[in-house]
Amino acid sequence: MAAGTTEGSRFRVIGTRPVRHDGVEKVTGAARYGADYAFPGMLYGRVLRSPHAHAIIKSINVEKARKLEGVRAVVTSADLPELPDRIEQGGELPINLHHLSCNILARGKVLYDGHAVAAVAATSPHIAEEALRLIEVDYEVLPPAMTVEDAMAPNAPILLPSLRNKEDGPDKQTNVAAHVQFKRGDIKDGFSKADYVIERTFKTAMVHQGYIEPHNAVGIYNADGHATIYCSTQGSFVVRSLSAAVLGIPEGKLRVVPAEIGGGFGGKTTIYLEPLSVLLSQKTGHPVKLTMNRAEVLRATGPTSGGTIRCKMGATKDGKLVAAEVWMAYEAGGFPGSPVPMGAMCIIAPYDIPNMVIDAYDVVVNRPKTAAYRAPGATNAAFASETIIDELAEKCGIDPCDFRIKNGAHEGTPQTAGPPYKRIGMIETVEAIKNSPHYKSKLTGKNRGRGVATGFWFNIGFQSSAMVNIHNDGTASVVTGSVDIGGSRASMAIITAEVLGLDVKDVRPLIADTDAIGYTDVTGGSRTTVATGLAVYEAAQDAVRQLKERAAKLWEKKPEEVEFNNGMLSAKANGVKPMSIKDIVPRLGRTGGPITGRATVNARAVGPAFATTCVDVEVDPDTGKVSILRATVAQDAGKAVHPSYVEGQMQGGTVQGLGWALNEEYFYDSKGVLRNTGLLDYRMPTCLDLPMIETVIVEVPAPGHPIGSRGVGEVSIVPPPAAVANAIARAVGVRMTELPMSPGRVVKAILSKDGAAVASAAAD
Amino acid sequence: MHKTAIETTINGERVEFLCEPRQSMLEVLRDVLGLTGSKEGCLTGDCGACTILVDGRATCSCLMLGVEAAGHKLETVEGLAQGANLHPLQQQFLENASLQCGICTPGFLMSAKALLERNPHPSEAEIRYALAGNLCRCTGYDKIVRAVLEASKATTSKAA
Numbered sequence: 001m002a003a004g005t006t007e008g009s010r011f012r013v014i015g016t017r018p019v020r021h022d023g024v025e026k027v028t029g030a031a032r033y034g035a036d037y038a039f040p041g042m043l044y045g046r047v048l049r050s051p052h053a054h055a056i057i058k059s060i061n062v063e064k065a066r067k068l069e070g071v072r073a074v075v076t077s078a079d080l081p082e083l084p085d086r087i088e089q090g091g092e093l094p095i096n097l098h099h100l101s102c103n104i105l106a107r108g109k110v111l112y113d114g115h116a117v118a119a120v121a122a123t124s125p126h127i128a129e130e131a132l133r134l135i136e137v138d139y140e141v142l143p144p145a146m147t148v149e150d151a152m153a154p155n156a157p158i159l160l161p162s163l164r165n166k167e168d169g170p171d172k173q174t175n176v177a178a179h180v181q182f183k184r185g186d187i188k189d190g191f192s193k194a195d196y197v198i199e200r201t202f203k204t205a206m207v208h209q210g211y212i213e214p215h216n217a218v219g220i221y222n223a224d225g226h227a228t229i230y231c232s233t234q235g236s237f238v239v240r241s242l243s244a245a246v247l248g249i250p251e252g253k254l255r256v257v258p259a260e261i262g263g264g265f266g267g268k269t270t271i272y273l274e275p276l277s278v279l280l281s282q283k284t285g286h287p288v289k290l291t292m293n294r295a296e297v298l299r300a301t302g303p304t305s306g307g308t309i310r311c312k313m314g315a316t317k318d319g320k321l322v323a324a325e326v327w328m329a330y331e332a333g334g335f336p337g338s339p340v341p342m343g344a345m346c347i348i349a350p351y352d353i354p355n356m357v358i359d360a361y362d363v364v365v366n367r368p369k370t371a372a373y374r375a376p377g378a379t380n381a382a383f384a385s386e387t388i389i390d391e392l393a394e395k396c397g398i399d400p401c402d403f404r405i406k407n408g409a410h411e412g413t414p415q416t417a418g419p420p421y422k423r424i425g426m427i428e429t430v431e432a433i434k435n436s437p438h439y440k441s442k443l444t445g446k447n448r449g450r451g452v453a454t455g456f457w458f459n460i461g462f463q464s465s466a467m468v469n470i471h472n473d474g475t476a477s478v479v480t481g482s483v484d485i486g487g488s489r490a491s492m493a494i495i496t497a498e499v500l501g502l503d504v505k506d507v508r509p510l511i512a513d514t515d516a517i518g519y520t521d522v523t524g525g526s527r528t529t530v531a532t533g534l535a536v537y538e539a540a541q542d543a544v545r546q547l548k549e550r551a552a553k554l555w556e557k558k559p560e561e562v563e564f565n566n567g568m569l570s571a572k573a574n575g576v577k578p579m580s581i582k583d584i585v586p587r588l589g590r591t592g593g594p595i596t597g598r599a600t601v602n603a604r605a606v607g608p609a610f611a612t613t614c615v616d617v618e619v620d621p622d623t624g625k626v627s628i629l630r631a632t633v634a635q636d637a638g639k640a641v642h643p644s645y646v647e648g649q650m651q652g653g654t655v656q657g658l659g660w661a662l663n664e665e666y667f668y669d670s671k672g673v674l675r676n677t678g679l680l681d682y683r684m685p686t687c688l689d690l691p692m693i694e695t696v697i698v699e700v701p702a703p704g705h706p707i708g709s710r711g712v713g714e715v716s717i718v719p720p721p722a723a724v725a726n727a728i729a730r731a732v733g734v735r736m737t738e739l740p741m742s743p744g745r746v747v748k749a750i751l752s753k754d755g756a757a758v759a760s761a762a763a764d
Numbered sequence: 765m766h767k768t769a770i771e772t773t774i775n776g777e778r779v780e781f782l783c784e785p786r787q788s789m790l791e792v793l794r795d796v797l798g799l800t801g802s803k804e805g806c807l808t809g810d811c812g813a814c815t816i817l818v819d820g821r822a823t824c825s826c827l828m829l830g831v832e833a834a835g836h837k838l839e840t841v842e843g844l845a846q847g848a849n850l851h852p853l854q855q856q857f858l859e860n861a862s863l864q865c866g867i868c869t870p871g872f873l874m875s876a877k878a879l880l881e882r883n884p885h886p887s888e889a890e891i892r893y894a895l896a897g898n899l900c901r902c903t904g905y906d907k908i909v910r911a912v913l914e915a916s917k918a919t920t921s922k923a924a
Contacts, residue, residue: 019858026866027854029801029841033867126786210901212805212813213867262803262867263901294806407911486864486902644861648903652864655904679810679899687905688896 012566013498014707021509026260033234034216034249035291036257038237042218043072043147045280045290047273048118048135049300050110053144053366053672054157057108057117058139064483065120067132068125073283074135076118077105081248081569085162095270099335103369104275108141111159111334112368114299116272121280121288144366144672148307149308151175151365159334161363177336178362182344182416190323190355194314196395198388204380204721204739205665206306207329208330208532209373210656210684213262214292215301219277221285225598226253227278232261234268235522238516246275254278257513258483265656266372267302269522295677302371303666305330305338306739309384311347320377321353321395321407324385329361330360330377333369338362339377345416346718347381349456350404350426350610351389352413366672372524373712374653375457379660379687379721382738384723386453391735400452400726401434404612408454420607425636429612431695432634439614439632447619448629451726454612455718459711460525461603465518466535468496468543468597468663474582476500477508478539481520482532484511486652486713487645491529492536494641495707499540500581501567508563518600526711530605530639530702537706541598550584550591607702607710611635613719617727624747626662626728628689632717634696638710643697650716652692657720659685665740771835775843783830790814792830793840801841801870806900812898815871816840822878841870843844844877852918853877856911864902872898876912885916917918 025031062074083097091611102105106115116137122128143161158173168174191197217231221698227249229267233239236256244251261268273290280288292301297531307330314323326347330338393403408427412420433439433452443450454702467479477494480486489509497504520532551569554577555562562571570578588594616629663683667675676682701708725736734749767782773798781873787900788807793816802825805811816825827834844851852895853876853890856862863869872895879886879894891912892905900908 017861020861020864022864023858024850024854026863026869027841027850027857027873028845029799029870031866032800035801035804036794038795038798126784158845211865211867212800212899212901213803213865214805260867261865262805263865265901291804294808294810353880487861643905645864646905648861648864651904651906652902653904656901679806680808684899684901685904686896686899687892687909690892690905692909693904693906 011498013494014641015502015643016494017134017642018490018494020487021493022484024490031260033213033262034230035283037230037259037289039218039220039287042287042289043121043123043284044125045113045119045121045130045276045288047116047276047290047296048126048132049111050115050117052139052141053113054142054159055110055139056142057106057110058140059138060118061136062118064136065131068127068131068134070123071120071131072286073121073280074118074131075279075283077107079200080105080246082107083245091347092336097337099246102458104272112366114296114368115334117298119276119280122285136379145175146365146367146668148331148363148365151363152329159366162258163184163364163469167431174324174628175364176361177332177364180341180344180360184414185355187323187325187355187357190652191314193316193322195317196392197312197314198391199312200388200737202311202384202737204306204383205318206303206367207660207664208298208303208682209265211263211265211267214294214297215268215272217273217277218287218289220287221278221281228255228257229274229277230257230259231274232268233257233484234261234264234524236514237481237485237519238269239271239274240269240524243275243278246271246277251591254514258511261483261485264485265374266376266524269333269372269524270302271443272301273637285716294679298682299333299674300368303368303459304376305332305340305370305380307331307380309380310386311388313388313392315392316394317396319393319398319403319406321351321641323346323355324353325356326358328381329363331365331367331370332362333367334364335369336362336364338370339372343377343381346378346456347385349416350409350454351407352409358416368565374717378457380457382453382455382718383725386719387725387735390451390726390729401430401439404430404454421517422703423700424608424610425698426454426610428698428700429634429636431630432698433612434616436614436632436634436696438630438694443616443745445618447621447731448616449727449730450614451615451723452612452614453719453726454610454732455715457526457715457718458608459530459606459609460527460568460570461531461606462521462525462527464520464532464535464600464758465600466532466539467517468539470543470581470585470595472585474580474585475506475508476502477510478536479512479517480508480532480536481512481517483523483530485523486648487642488523488528490645491533491641495533495536496540499537499544503579510706525607526713530606530709530711531601533641533707533709534705535602537603538599538601539597542599543595546595546597547581547584550588551579553591554587563606605704609636609710609712609715611715613723615720615723615727617724617731619728619731619746619756621732621750624743624745624750626724626741626746628691629660630691632694632696632750633716634698635712635716636698636700636710637712638702638705639699639708640697641707641709646697646712647695649712650695653714653716654693654720657684658716658724660725660739661721662740768831770831770834772835773837775839785829785831787830788826789828789830789833790825793825799840799842802869803870805880812871812875813868815874815898817874817878820878820881822875839874841873844873852915853912856915856918860911860914862903862907862911868898868900872900872908880916888913
């Protein structure tokens, strides 16, 4: 295994841009996504959802619904086992099974508008929909707590009567599920050395992942107790273990077949409909398909947290950061588990700051249970810290790129949690922006400004399995358990082709179900190319080892005397004619049978990712509308396996970040009812809102990885809100401290600045 | 519920189907006719994943009732390729890596087809305007817009 420096020339296939292997199916409409599955006798399920943000369920009467012609079953939480309070690893974030079960179907209480209460299976989706209206639920409506401030107030309505935290002790009911703290150095001493100190309070809105494909599941329960789920998910093994737990059946009796997936961004790393499809199938004896509509997706599936962040940072006159103090509280939704610990570890991660205190609070509120969303917790955090960094650079009179380079984290800098970074590319991404045609260009025109921001994301490794099969015609297939959400099949084929010396077209990538491949963690955490790619690399190497053994047998040599280069087997001996894989395949039968390379990994050494983004904006001072004129993102990919799809991740994440910056927001009314439940009012960017997104792939190889790749899926979402805020500050002279920076907020900030100017002029 | 017999043309072929008056064209395509290439993203005409062409015009099939198909010419993504020959738009979407998850792709292809038939040489701004009714959450649109620009060039060279 070669580690360390990587050069483009070291690879033959890695770094090329072949057409993805599943492309034709996806441009012809043949690819089967979860909702495209249909089976003979299939029934359709729908879910009844709470109209209240916070209420006690006094009774549920399903009799009228059951009697409607075409209805085959109605279920409530009474049909599921009650699970104990226990934390399990679920997808990217830990999950409490009791809470998970209560989120699938409410038990005793509803905790948000849209909380699932009952489910129906019927012969058509329309009949199922009608049946929902016949279910009678008697609610005792309670006052909701909608923000972290509401929920942390002394007399706040309590969401979960049994919730406790360590600090408040075993007797005190609370909405604060957890408090974590990170500390380094001496914060007082740090600030005493600062010439400039900036402190601001930031608010960010709850936003949704916004995948275009709603959640779906088809469940088929067999009379022998085995069940199969077909669904769109980022992690078929997570669906298996969590659904089995919620249903109270052994994991081994559940098989999950991952369909093609229409986007996830972290939101499909947990379960909603999956166990209900099996439960309804068990009750009816038929396959049952459940799909959500868009309103259900927005009301009841994992958005990511909004919250409040107070951030204070200090720097010396010559531009050295000396101290950072942060208080942050994130909305967890109805059940604990916001990404606030990650936000805390990300907020100053790009910098070398000797003194810091970060306090982070996970707070339950009457909103949907949050789920992972692309670099969970980091984007809100960077909005706060990167705005302050920009202001400090301004105070010091230093270019914002130079300020970041001067303070940038590098190999040996301690991370927020303590251990030092290995080789990272933070500074390289800032330098790439500084040297980009975009940053070097002159921005002219009224009300225009340029902003820069940097983001950090850990990336995860975790467990993956892979098999490489050598076929009779000398081609190969590579089988993994990692769902392909953005082109990873092509990357797996590229890695296999690289090792086996094959043309990438001669490698067929496949994704297997939970019975057909070993355990594999979710497609998330930017782990697929790195960790599953590592398993694929090792599995292909295993195939090479076997090929060498077979050639050795044929040539009557020792395996170590056989060489394998660029797909050719050879040995330094008289009369030995080199063989390709194609040549040796007909002889495999008599040398021991077919060849399947296999590997499983738990990838631990993963390289963290950094991205730096530069945005030019124009602000309309009359309406407050912010237009994106130009955007460039530079990101450290370690080594880009398929550069087109790396660029795609960078561009897609950037645009999600721009939507978060400018438009996207959950609007709740005073009763806690979500008022923007469609994609007209939950306003995601369209192509008309955007320019081309320029990309610079930086390659600082990840130590310890045979290819040097770093995860690329997430970090590009982190910088845009701060970059846009910094650009707005340069364009019109106001510092925005609340997301989204929608026209109303921007115009209000401009007016209050002008108002202040008028007032101070009057005072003079 | 009472069903109505409808006669229409889909991808050049005469098609007859039975549907309830409340069923959308999208539901008919997917659940009655088994043409699942058109996707449901919102059912409110906001995302464009269900875009089909009705007499050449890009239409959200979720906002059209099945019974309204009578007498019209419908085109879906399944009819875009001619046998094994991909349409230039499909080819360019592949070569430009214009899809990640792919769920929005059928809708984008159909909207882009309607654009190129109306305006074979659109500018970038015209492409962005024509595709503004189709949401993609994966790509940031960059590679989609490039693919349509490339496909419009491919059409030119064929014509010449």
